[in-house]
Structure formats: C-alpha cells, structure tokens
Amino acid sequence: QFVESGGGLVQPGGSLRLSCAASGFALEGYAVGWFRQAPGKERETVSCISGNDYIIEFADSVKGRFTISRDNAKNTLYLQMNRLNPEDTGVYFCAARPAGKDFMLCASNSNAYDRWGQGTQVTVSS
Numbered sequence: 001q002f003v004e005s006g007g008g009l010v011q012p013g014g015s016l017r018l019s020c021a022a023s024g025f026a027l028e029g030y031a032v033g034w035f036r037q038a039p040g041k042e043r044e045t046v047s048c049i050s051g052n053d054y055i056i057e058f059a060d061s062v063k064g065r066f067t068i069s070r071d072n073a074k075n076t077l078y079l080q081m082n083r084l085n086p087e088d089t090g091v092y093f094c095a096a097r098p099a100g101k102d103f104m105l106c107a108s109n110s111n112a113y114d115r116w117g118q119g120t121q122v123t124v125s126s
Contacts, residue, residue, distance in 0.1 A: 001025065002077075002094050002117030009123045014084050018120060020077040020094035025115070028072040031097045031106045033113060034079045036122070038090035043110050046092070047079065051104025061087065084124045091119040 006018040018034070033048035047068040048057045056068055067080040077094050095113035097103045107113070 001115035002096075004092060004094055004117045004120040007092060007120030007122045009125065010084055011126050012085050012124055014124070015080070015082045016084065016122060018079040018081065018092055018122075020079075020117060022075045022077070022096070022115075025096075026072070027070060027075050027077060027096065030103050032070065032077050033095060033106065033110075034068060034077070035093045035095065035110050035113075036088075036090040037093070041090075043093075045108055045110050048106035049077075050106050051097075055106055057106050081122070084122075086124045089122060089124050091121050093117055093119045
C-alpha cells in the first residue's frame with residue numbers, strides 16, 4: 001500500500017528527504033505518519049499530518065529539524081530531515097489511519113495506523 005524511498009547513508013549534520021508513495025487508495029483526507037525503528041528499540045512515532053493538513057505533530061527529538069508534507073496530486077507523503085544525528089538512525093516507515101470515524105486524526109500510538117510500507121533504512125554515521 002505504501003512504498004518508502006529516499007533512505008541512505010548520510011554524515012551527521014546532513015539531510016535526507018524520504019518519500020512514501022501510496023497505491024490502491026487516495027492519501028487525501030487521511031491522517032498519515034512517519035515512524036522509525038532503531039535496532040533493539042521499539043517503533044517510534046516521528047511525525048503525523050492530519051487529514052486536513054491543519055495539525056502536524058512531531059516527536060520532541062525531531063522538532064525543528066524534520067518537516068512533513070504531502071502532495072495529494074502525486075499521492076505521496078514526504079519527510080524532510082535536516083541536521084541529522086546518529087540517533088536518527090533506523091528504518092523509517094509510513095502508514096495511514098484506517099478508514100473509519102477517526103481516519104483524519106493523528107494518533108500518538110503507532111498501532112492506530114495500518115497499510116504499512118516495507119520501510120527505508122536511514123543511517124547517520126561519519
């Protein structure tokens with residue numbers, strides 16, 4: 001349902017732009033989010049954008065450095081990551097809220113999302 005891309009190896013202080021292309025459904029109107037999982041750690045919610053794009057949330061660890069956006073015409077979600085540090089290393093996933101009464105609302109718990117992609121690896125290292 002989602003295909004993530006744009007990951008790679010980057011030096012500390014560098015930038016990456018992740019993309020998440022949706023297929024089989026239209027992103028517009030759904031709350032969608034980015035998540036990451038580092039080795040040995042639980043999955044973490046990085047950012048979410050609500051279905052009407054009015055509410056954008058970020059984890060404290062990425063505030064001021066990451067930007068989330070979507071292009072409904074391209075049916076794609078983006079995550080611009082700047083000033084990356086080694087703690088940002090992990091597999092990054094995107095997902096959407098399921099159809100239902102809360103489909104437009106961000107949720108802090110990643111279990112509230114579905115249609116997960118396969119993830120893209122981000123490694124920040126010198």
